[in-house]
Amino acid sequence: MTMFEYSKIILEKVSFEPRIFKKELRKALRQSTKEEFQQLMSWCREKFGRKRGISQMSLGQE
Numbered sequence: 001m002t003m004f005e006y007s008k009i010i011l012e013k014v015s016f017e018p019r020i021f022k023k024e025l026r027k028a029l030r031q032s033t034k035e036e037f038q039q040l041m042s043w044c045r046e047k048f049g050r051k052r053g054i055s056q057m058s059l060g061q062e
Contacts, residue, residue, distance in 0.1 A: 003028075004036045008043060015048055 007028035014020040025044065029037055 003031060004040065007032070007040060011044065011048075021048075 007024075010024050011021060011028065014024050025040075028040060032040055
């Protein structure tokens with residue numbers, strides 16, 4: 001299992017809680033390559049975008 005696949009599993013499991021979801025997404029994006037970064041953001045927008053506000057989400061400090 002790659003880190004990318006693992007990150008997707010974690011994000012699905014914590015998607016019920018926005019604060020934890022954003023924290024885990026930031027962590028996953030820091031550990032990803034440029035290619036994985038784009039893939040992960042696209043996947044998140046597709047899967048959670050409307051529900052979690054991914055498209056407008058700031059990855060900086062809350």
